[in-house]
Structures are given as C-alpha cells and as structure tokens.
Amino acid sequence: FGCPQCRYVTDRKNNLKRHVSTMHQECDKLLECCGVSFKNKAALRDHVLLFHSNGYLCRFCGRNFCRKALLKRHLAVHSGQKDFLCGHCDYATSHKSNLERHKRVH
Template identity: 35%
Template sequence: MCEQEIAKFSVGQRVLSAKKTYECCFCDRKLSSKRNLRQHEYIHTGLKPFPCQKCGLAFAQRGTLARHAMKHLDKQFECRFCGKKLSTNSSLKVHEAIHSGIKPHVCGVCGKAYVQKVNLLYHVRKTLHGSENHERKMNTTL
C-alpha cells in the first residue's frame, strides 16, 4: 500500500469509529439510526405497525412483513424431491437442502448439526452455548 492509500484508510477508520449509534433501552443493542432503533424496539413493546394488506396479520418490522407477503404469491417453484411448491427460487433451494441429508453447520459444543446456519445460530442463542466460555469453540465450526 502506498502512503496516500494508508492515509485514506486511516481517515476512513476514524470516521467509522466516530459514527453515532443508538442504544436499545430494553436489550442494549446498538443501531445505526433512530429509525432502526424505533423499529427494533417494536419487538420488545409488542407494537406491530406493519399489517399485511392481504390477510391483516401485523408485524413489528417491515422486513418481516415483506417475507410474509411472499406467502401470498403464486407458488411456482416445485421441489423435485417431494413436490412442495414455494414462491421463490431461493426458498426452493433452501428447502431442497433438507432432502440432501447434509448438515454442514455443527455446534462446536454439543455436536448438533443443522442444514441451515440460521438454525445453528438459533440453537446457540436458546441454549447456554452462546456464553463466552463456549463462543470461541462454536465459532471454529461456522
């Protein structure tokens, strides 16, 4: 790296570290904007200001509503193993991985294995595996 690139990198680092964050009063999570903080806090308060226009089911976060809305679309992607129909190609790929029997995401603490990384992370959160004592060991298998 030349000296000019190093100087730009250093300036960029200072700007990033000085960026303001907003802390959740319920769980101490830090978010990058007031809007993100407000939407995050809906999880704790139970407010669900984002209703589905098709069925009326309401959600705390806009992204969750968007995922839900996909269920109302025509299901045009069919699983070649079981015939289940899904509304997106990406959800089909995730679903078909279940049939492979391959579970590449393994908990480094108890050895439980999962098809999807999100399921391993949920397992770690709901058990005591997420504690500092186990975190380092678990991260080696992700």
C-alpha cells in the first residue's frame, strides 16, 4: 500500500491509514520550527530536512545541536534564566542535571 502524497509504502492498510492521518492531515496542535508554523507533520519534516539537515545552530554563539530540544535547552544559558533552584542553598541553574549533581554536595 503506497501513500498517494509521498513515498511511504507499507504492507498493511492500517499502517497506511495511520500514516496519512498523522502525516498529511491538519494537526490539532501547533507544529512550529524556527518561527514557522506547519499544518501537518509532513510539512514540518520537509522543512527540517531542507533547513536543518546539518543540525540546529545557536544564533548567539554558533554552537550546533543535532536536535531542536537540545538547542532550546542550551538557549537558557544565553538568557540567564535559571529555573532549577536548590532547596538547601541559593544555588540556581538552567539545567536539571546540574542541580542533581549539585545536590550531592549537601
């Protein structure tokens, strides 16, 4: 069974039906990447392949990340936002893993 809208092929009709509904029909939730919104996952996938095949670049320091979520986490370093606070002292950090490591000193 082949998808009429892309190159996806499967040996099960149910898989094709799920593929079409998740990739090609409009999404209920907002799909966004670098300030651009997309109506379906296929459009988002095409954008990522075209513009982010070499990763996601930090516009402040030029560091490159293989996943958008890693870039998003990294951006907290530049914003100075520190959402993870120690309950025993005044230590604060932008990364949960740093707080977990810090807690071992108490």
